[in-house]
Amino acid sequence: MCGIYCAVSCTRYILPSADLEKRLHNRGPDSSRTIQMKYSSKIYHTSTPDVHLTFSSTVLSLRGSRTVTQPYQDDSEEYTLCWNGExxxxxxxxxxxxxxxxxxxxxVDAVKTGTGSDVDDDPTNGASNIARALSHVxxxxxxxxxxxxxxxxxxGRDFLGRRSLLNKSTKSGEVVVASVSAEDPRDGWVEVEADGVYCIDLSAPASCPALPGSQTQKVGSFMAGQASYHFTQDAEADTGLSKSVIPRLSLNKSILPRHLPLTTASLAVAxxxxxxxxxxxxxxxxIPDPPSYDNGKYFPGKARLAILFSGGLDCTVLARLSHELLPASEPIDLLNVAFENPRIHKEAHVDPxxxxxxxxxxxxxxxxxxSxxxxxxxxxxxxxRFVAINVPYAETSEHRKEIISLMYPHNTEMDLSIACALYFAARGRGQIQSSASRGSLPYTTSARVLLSGLGADELFGGYTRHATAFRRGGYPVLLDELELDVSRLGKxxxxxxxxxxxxxxxxxRFPYLEEKLLSWALNVSLTxxxxxxEAEVQLSANDEGCRTLEPGKKVLRCLASRLGLEGxxxxxxxxxQFGARTAKMEAGKTKGTQLLS
Known part of the structure; x- marks a missing residue:
């Protein structure tokens, strides 16, 4: 995980503000670096004005045997990379x-690949090569x-938008791209769409103030159906795209004419x-060893992994399978968050x-x-280690402004309700029980990697509205609802x-959104x-219990049963937002879609 920042201006170097620099450092506490450089070009025998470029990155080092400082360059300093990803x-x-x-x-290899000449200045060709290369990641x-x-x-961002990237352009033509914002978030910041590679062409012979803004354009795409460059798994081998890992974001709408109920023995479950x-x-x-956290003598051993843990189906299956992969000696933290909601807990805040x-x-x-x-x-x-994270209403109010600023440009009551729960859960500070002591003891997770179950509901039909859609119009209406979910995964x-x-x-990290799993889930039949x-047919004694499982996400429910997690x-x-009680904390009628003032 990293914080990345880039600013392009024809008149000055633009450093991140103090608040933005702090937020970038929060994302990447292991190293930081800023590079400033000028760029000038001659095209059509006309010199363009100097363009001032500022690149800044912070790094949370989780991959490889050492921390690699960013922005990254080799000895030639001809190319510069700010990377936030895995x-x-x-x-x-x-x-x-x-x-x-x-x-x-x-x-570097991608942009050095010419289209019939050693030097190719067409940004469309460059972005096409960049997009093709990234389709292999x-x-x-x-x-x-x-x-x-x-x-x-x-x-740009990956085709699902799993990492944040914002940008803004000023009236004078300056362009800033960053992982997060910090100034007034309404000051022109927008989310970079997860639909392709964008380019600022610094070599175009435009007037200086308008240069960056007018030349910012999407010139390549690696998402099927979005633009003229499609890099999908079924591309022809002779196009050089055969190693693309990106699935088509389109749902298999075929329904098997006769099908058996899903059980623990079903091939789909396996x-x-x-x-x-x-x-x-x-x-x-x-996962590398995290820095030390002083949790006292009762909790020996540092947890490398924590799970955002509501006790629901998606996260508990992740926990159970993670257990089978990690050495038994490693603790796993389960981060469970609960809030004081004055609308519900009217008297509780008075009585500890x-x-x-x-x-x-x-x-x-x-x-x-x-669970x-x-x-x-x-x-x-x-x-x-079950970490009970209790958040008083006063603390929610204290952090409210920060959370709103971080989540922007998302800006609804529902966004705030969800973001509050995630913000405090990720902080990982709460209480846990110890067999060596009576009562609860303070604890902060040492884990720097969190697992989220996000994506399972969209892929396997787990939302209440999916059941409603089936009742309203059967498979066709349900398939339309699921296709809508798939199409907006990146948004x-x-x-x-x-x-x-x-x-x-x-x-x-989002295990349900891994490319191979995603491709399988989109291609397999709904049933x-x-x-x-499901057809009412005879089941074996071992599988009879599967008949009573809810239909939403049934393939995952059968897997949980197969793993011994019957409850x-x-x-x-x-x-x-309802499970942690962050929804509708204030009195009065509000809707989740209502914009924050």
């Missing part, structure tokens, strides 16, 4: 070294890459387990004992403790979440993911 594999080969160095070599990312020989600044294990192995193995009880009665705290007990029962050798939540949670120097409309397999879906 390259789990490149062109199908697992990348075990440092991502920044590997991606830098990939992009499996993992989340946002980047800024400066190609000095051709005068092009490229930037395939999901295989995909999920492979995805998790990349994300939970080889009542407030403690109010936290314990939050729906996600109840399911969290129940925690099931994990302990099924995997007793593991040191599972809805991920950029916001990546601005909010890494604020605490932690990286969030191999959900239980809506978890039957957990109902609950939105985080």
């Amino acid at each position: 390259a789990w594999s490149i062109a199908g080969e697992t990348n075990s070294g440092n991502d920044t160095e590997a991606v830098y070599r990939l992009l 499996s993992g989340p990312y946002a980047f800024v890459f400066f190609d000095r020989p051709h005068g092009h600044v490229f930037f 395939n999901l387990e295989t995909c999920l294990r492979e995805s998790l192995a990349l994300r939970v193995l080889n 004992a009542g407030l403690t009880q109010a936290y314990e009665l939050c729906p996600d705290r109840i399911t969290g403790r129940t 925690y007990a099931e994990l302990v029962r099924t995997s007793p050798a593991r040191d599972w 809805r939540n991920l950029g916001r979440d990546d601005r909010v949670m890494p604020h605490w120097g932690r990286e969030v 191999e993911k959900c239980g809506f409309g 978890v397999a039957r957990e109902k879906k609950r939105a985080i």
